[in-house]
Amino acid sequence: MSSTEAVKAIxxxxxxxxxxxxxxxxxxxxxxxxxxxxxxxxxxxxxxxITPNLVRIDDQEEGxxxxxxxxxxxxxxxxxxxxEEYGGFGKDFKTSxxxxxxxxxxxxxxxxxxxxxxxxxxxxxYYGNDEQKAKYIPKLASGEWKGxxxxxxxxxxxxxxxxxxxxxxxxxxxxxxxNGQKMWITNAGFADIFTVFAKIDNDENLSxxxxxxxxxxxxxxPEEHKMGIKGSSTRQVFFNDCKVPVENLLSExxxxxxxxxxxxxLGRIKLGGGTVGASxxxxxxxxxxxxxxEQFGRPISKYGAIRYKLAQSAIRTYASESAIYRASxxxxxxxxxxxxxxxxxxxxxxxxxxxxxxxxxxxxxHASETLNYVVDEGVQIYGGMGYSAEAPMDRAYRxxxxxxxxxxxxxxxxxLTVDMMLKRAMKGELDLMGPxxxxxxxxxxxxxFGGSExxxxxxxxxxxxxxxxxxxxxxxGGAVQKLMQQLGKEQEVLMNVADMLIELYVxxxxxxRVEKLVSMRGEEACKEQLDIMRVYINDAAEHIAKxxxxxxxxxxxxxxxxxxxxxxxxxxKTEDFNTTQARRNIAAxxxxxNKYCF
Amino acid sequence: MKILVCISQVxxxxxxxxxxxxxxxxxxxxxxxxxxxxxxxxALIRALELKESxxxxxxxxxxxxxxxxxxxxRKALALGGDQAVRIDADSNDPYETASYIAEYAKSNGxxxxxxxxxxxxxxxxxxxxxxxxxxDMDYIGFATNIQVEGSTATVKRExxxxxxxxxxxxxxxxxxxxxVAEARIPNMRGIMAARTRPLNVVTPTAVTxxxxxxxxxxxxxKAGIKxxxxxxxxxxxxxxxxxxxxx
Numbered sequence: 001m002s003s004t005e006a007v008k009a010i011x012x013x014x015x016x017x018x019x020x021x022x023x024x025x026x027x028x029x030x031x032x033x034x035x036x037x038x039x040x041x042x043x044x045x046x047x048x049x050i051t052p053n054l055v056r057i058d059d060q061e062e063g064x065x066x067x068x069x070x071x072x073x074x075x076x077x078x079x080x081x082x083x084e085e086y087g088g089f090g091k092d093f094k095t096s097x098x099x100x101x102x103x104x105x106x107x108x109x110x111x112x113x114x115x116x117x118x119x120x121x122x123x124x125x126y127y128g129n130d131e132q133k134a135k136y137i138p139k140l141a142s143g144e145w146k147g148x149x150x151x152x153x154x155x156x157x158x159x160x161x162x163x164x165x166x167x168x169x170x171x172x173x174x175x176x177x178x179n180g181q182k183m184w185i186t187n188a189g190f191a192d193i194f195t196v197f198a199k200i201d202n203d204e205n206l207s208x209x210x211x212x213x214x215x216x217x218x219x220x221x222p223e224e225h226k227m228g229i230k231g232s233s234t235r236q237v238f239f240n241d242c243k244v245p246v247e248n249l250l251s252e253x254x255x256x257x258x259x260x261x262x263x264x265x266l267g268r269i270k271l272g273g274g275t276v277g278a279s280x281x282x283x284x285x286x287x288x289x290x291x292x293x294e295q296f297g298r299p300i301s302k303y304g305a306i307r308y309k310l311a312q313s314a315i316r317t318y319a320s321e322s323a324i325y326r327a328s329x330x331x332x333x334x335x336x337x338x339x340x341x342x343x344x345x346x347x348x349x350x351x352x353x354x355x356x357x358x359x360x361x362x363x364x365x366h367a368s369e370t371l372n373y374v375v376d377e378g379v380q381i382y383g384g385m386g387y388s389a390e391a392p393m394d395r396a397y398r399x400x401x402x403x404x405x406x407x408x409x410x411x412x413x414x415x416l417t418v419d420m421m422l423k424r425a426m427k428g429e430l431d432l433m434g435p436x437x438x439x440x441x442x443x444x445x446x447x448x449f450g451g452s453e454x455x456x457x458x459x460x461x462x463x464x465x466x467x468x469x470x471x472x473x474x475x476x477g478g479a480v481q482k483l484m485q486q487l488g489k490e491q492e493v494l495m496n497v498a499d500m501l502i503e504l505y506v507x508x509x510x511x512x513r514v515e516k517l518v519s520m521r522g523e524e525a526c527k528e529q530l531d532i533m534r535v536y537i538n539d540a541a542e543h544i545a546k547x548x549x550x551x552x553x554x555x556x557x558x559x560x561x562x563x564x565x566x567x568x569x570x571x572x573k574t575e576d577f578n579t580t581q582a583r584r585n586i587a588a589x590x591x592x593x594n595k596y597c598f
Numbered sequence: 599m600k601i602l603v604c605i606s607q608v609x610x611x612x613x614x615x616x617x618x619x620x621x622x623x624x625x626x627x628x629x630x631x632x633x634x635x636x637x638x639x640x641a642l643i644r645a646l647e648l649k650e651s652x653x654x655x656x657x658x659x660x661x662x663x664x665x666x667x668x669x670x671x672r673k674a675l676a677l678g679g680d681q682a683v684r685i686d687a688d689s690n691d692p693y694e695t696a697s698y699i700a701e702y703a704k705s706n707g708x709x710x711x712x713x714x715x716x717x718x719x720x721x722x723x724x725x726x727x728x729x730x731x732x733x734d735m736d737y738i739g740f741a742t743n744i745q746v747e748g749s750t751a752t753v754k755r756e757x758x759x760x761x762x763x764x765x766x767x768x769x770x771x772x773x774x775x776x777x778v779a780e781a782r783i784p785n786m787r788g789i790m791a792a793r794t795r796p797l798n799v800v801t802p803t804a805v806t807x808x809x810x811x812x813x814x815x816x817x818x819x820k821a822g823i824k825x826x827x828x829x830x831x832x833x834x835x836x837x838x839x840x841x842x843x844x845x
Contacts, residue, residue, distance in 0.1 A: 033669050037676055037789045044783045076786025089786050594612075 012356040022515035026329030042102035057231035066190040073143020086137035104277025108231025115186035120147020123195045127251040148191035150182035165198035178242040189233030206256030210248040217242035228398030269360040272367035279317040279374045283596040286378045307587035309377040320367040323509035327359040361413040368403035375400040414498035436477035443567045468504040471571035496551035503540040531582040545572040601645045604713035605661045606634040607670040636714025639781040640774035646678040676784035676792035691807035692724040698802040700732035709768040715775040730771035742777030
């Protein structure tokens with residue numbers, strides 16, 4: 001089997017039970033010249049149009065945000081992956097992720113941008129019929145029309161299918177009359193097109209409708225007063241007998257929930273990209289400030305406490321990024337594979353994305369929590385100025401917080417990660433039982449005290465990661481066996497298992513990235529990246545051990561508990577490693593380059 | 599009207615300069631390269647504006663450099679320009695560079711040759727004027743505004759304490775600085791088109807450089823800044839006199 005075939009054969013979630021070869025992952029150091037040019041255009045766009053206007057944007061100056069969206073549209077940034085037949089550039093998923101990452105440093109603008117290009121445009125692009133796509137997509141792609149997505153209601157957030165909005169066919173059969181109240185609608189203030197989810201009559205499931213602002217019966221509440229992302233428009237939208245032509249039903253009746261879920265899969269990994277872009281920018285700002293700010297006669301970047309924060313921000317950002325582009329490539333490959341088997345391109349895209357929904361949820365959680373860490377330490381490094389609204393950290397800190405809430409809260413995403421994994425195992429799509437039984441068997445056997453025969457540069461880390469997999473399989477397997485149907489209600493255990501899965505996936509992604517990078521540039525040129533990998537995996541071992549212990553203690557007892565805890569210790573054991581020195585090395589590079597440079 | 603724009607590759611302005619080989623060369627490992635801003639923001643964009651307004655028919659780009667300069671010339675093509683030529687030579691000598699461009703330009707009949715007022719790496723600021731001499735064209739340096747009507751260009755340029763307006767008959771070589779045009783961001787259409795626009799490589803007839811760089815020296819480390827209270831003018835005067843020794 002060629003390596004490409006091997007990759008295609010790997011399914012989402014299989015990282016838990018299979019090894020991946022470094023040569024099969026995509027790493028951001030492989031961007032081609034054209035992609036780098038696109039990235040530079042994004043950076044220049046932010047520098048020219050967004051950064052100088054951040055205060056005006058946060059003040060929601062009338063007409064400014066839609067104008068900025070149009071400027072982005074004029075550069076082609078709203079239509080990177082829209083097919084050329086609809087006025088886009090037909091670029092691959094990774095390229096659109098790169099654009100999302102770069103523009104992610106644009107505070108409120110990035111929220112407006114992501115909402116428009118993601119949930120505002122994709123439901124129509126992926127589920128619309130030819131007429132709907134021809135009518136709406138070119139104008140959304142150019143930015144002439146702006147899109148919004150109306151799913152959440154005052155009483156239905158995470159439980160999206162319980163919405164109260166209703167649609168009723170008119171007697172002449174030409175329109176649906178839409179009634180309901182939608183909340184937290186990004187871009188609502190200036191959107192021309194709303195994708196609205198509502199149940200037709202007393203259907204069990206939601207349907208989706210394309211609603212133009214010019215249709216009768218739409219009213220908006222004033223702008224919400226928010227903690228952060230103040231520049232993005234967020235309003236309640238009311239539909240009062242809003243007349244929606246029947247031809248504006250999106251996809252089929254009752255297919256709305258599926259649309260919402262599938263679009264969210266994409267939105268989640270994209271959110272990861274955006275937050276990594278923000279993390280890099282905030283880290284750069286923190287490094288620059290630390291290099292400029294002097295206390296006790298020296299720049300504060302000379303102090304170990306500050307260096308730790310800078311290094312840790314970079315380590316976590318690098319790790320998130322490694323996972324994002326690994327999964328993006330996998331989604332693309334899965335899509336290509338499906339197209340080769342004869343599936344329609346858009347269906348294949350949705351299926352390919354769905355295939356990696358577990359990874360998307362993992363990335364959403366990890367990258368948003370990384371940004372939360374980075375902005376928090378950013379404020380700390382800025383000290384008093386970090387608390388001042390005059391310095392950039394105040395805005396970054398407030399803007400970051402929403403990322404743990406929207407696109408599915410991090411709690412929902414953690415539960416989904418485990419739930420999807422187990423469902424795939426039940427369906428027989430993912431063979432977890434075999435490997436889990438093997439690990440259970442290993443628990444009974446005598447531990448392997450011998451050193452690894454493989455003495456390669458990555459042998460230790462590969463061994464650790466193999467152990468992490470066993471730890472997850474043991475804990476998850478044990479939880480399923482002990483708790484059975486009750487597992488869904490034991491949310492604390494689900495959180496523990498999810499945290500273990502997250503650390504495993506991100507650790508492995510980081511290791512694979514650095515291994516590939518070393519094969520491209522040589523060990524000498526990757527010293528700091530090797531340190532990043534070692535520190536990350538070292539910390540991950542402790543996090544996995546802690547989560548595993550908590551879970552085991554909650555569902556197992558007696559000999560079984562003792563045996564599992566011993567196994568956990570064995571599977572998360574790492575050799576002594578001086579993380580302090582490694583962080584110092586990483587920080588030294590950041591300080592020398594005066595920016596995030598990995 | 600045909601315009602030739604000279605494009606030079608230079609290190610990104612945030613590059614940390616590191617010397618090597620006993621201070622006789624610059625270590626360019628890991629350097630990010632950009633289009634010389636004076637060539638990009640002013641010369642190239644003004645040429646594109648002249649084409650967009652119908653005054654010019656063709657905008658060609660030229661650079662002197664080895665294959666590693668191609669990403670930068672393609673970035674220039676992403677901004678616009680119908681085609682580009684890379685003259686395959688590695689030159690640090692303005693005379694050598696000007697000679698290669700002149701050899702290429704002579705056989706292609708350009709009415710207007712635009713370049714930046716200087717490149718931000720070596721800052722010689724002499725390729726343009728040498729090029730004019732070698733092409734036997736008029737030269738106007740440090741332009742802040744360029745208008746072309748028929749076969750006449752009207753050029754504003756900064757002079758000591760004021761501004762001068764010149765009219766000149768084409769063909770002419772003009773070096774450009776701030777004011778000539780506004781910087782643009784390459785758009786997606788341009789970036790994708792850059793791949794399909796011709797980038798030809800020509801081998802020049804070798805020219806012997808007239809100047810050679812013997813060695814480089816880093817500027818002295820920045821001295822610390824002393825803050826003086828506005829109420830304490832005596833201290834300021836004293837410091838300017840005894841420490842800075844400027845009064």
